[in-house]
Amino acid sequence: GAVVSQHPSWVICKSGTSVKIECRSLDFQATTMFWYRQFPKQSLMLMATSNEGSKATYEQGVEKDKFLINHASLTLSTLTVTSAHPEDSSFYICSDMGQGSTYGYTFGSGTRLTVV
Amino acid sequence: GQQLNQSPQSMFIQEGEDVSMNCTSSSIFNTWLWYKQDPGEGPVLLIALYKAGELTSNGRLTAQFGITRKDSFLNISASIPSDVGIYFCAGQLKDYKLSFGAGTTVTVRA
Numbered sequence: 001g002a003v004v005s006q007h008p009s010w011v012i013c014k015s016g017t018s019v020k021i022e023c024r025s026l027d028f029q030a031t032t033m034f035w036y037r038q039f040p041k042q043s044l045m046l047m048a049t050s051n052e053g054s055k056a057t058y059e060q061g062v063e064k065d066k067f068l069i070n071h072a073s074l075t076l077s078t079l080t081v082t083s084a085h086p087e088d089s090s091f092y093i094c095s096d097m098g099q100g101s102t103y104g105y106t107f108g109s110g111t112r113l114t115v116v
Numbered sequence: 117g118q119q120l121n122q123s124p125q126s127m128f129i130q131e132g133e134d135v136s137m138n139c140t141s142s143s144i145f146n147t148w149l150w151y152k153q154d155p156g157e158g159p160v161l162l163i164a165l166y167k168a169g170e171l172t173s174n175g176r177l178t179a180q181f182g183i184t185r186k187d188s189f190l191n192i193s194a195s196i197p198s199d200v201g202i203y204f205c206a207g208q209l210k211d212y213k214l215s216f217g218a219g220t221t222v223t224v225r226a
Contacts, residue, residue: 043217106161
């Protein structure tokens with residue numbers, strides 16, 4: 001099956017700094033990837049759709065200037081949390097969009113962001 | 117996003133018991149997916165359902181896509197300790213986005 005690698009698995013940063021999270025598709029070309037946010041004991045909430053070679057599309061209520069998404073190649077999408085604040089602390093997860101006839105999206109292992 | 121109602125919110129299992137959970141929605145979905153998430157990890161796909169009425173098994177797991185495409189259930193037979201975790205249903209919309217249920221937390225009964 002598809003393999004999606006996410007890095008780092010956890011990061012602690014100071015308030016006001018920026019953090020970049022990488023999501024790589026290891027065995028196929030991903031023209032579209034998705035970014036989610038998950039608070040403790042809650043479900044996954046879609047933040048944005050990352051499109052290779054074009055601008056990301058953001059869900060309602062998600063600040064595009066706060067959460068910068070870059071999808072410059074078919075195997076890498078990045079999410080940068082800019083000027084992070086403690087309320088940005090969360091679990092961030094990426095996924096592919098499935099491939100071929102299998103639409104069982106593959107998720108990365110997630111990144112635990114803690115802003116202090 | 118589209119609202120998926122997942123129940124139960126939590127359940128306790130004893131090894132060997134059968135487990136059942138379901139999701140309903142007021143909206144029609146093209147595809148239903150069932151995932152399991154362990155603490156600190158991303159969700160892992162268990163079963164994908166593509167056709168209304170489809171019944172699919174994956175080992176001890178069985179899931180069905182409702183005939184109206186607005187609901188689905190997941191059954192786990194003869195549960196084992198490693199079945200603990202959080203199970204999510206997810207519905208795929210036409211734009212390939214996924215909408216997730218709130219999750220069912222399965223824990224072992226002491």
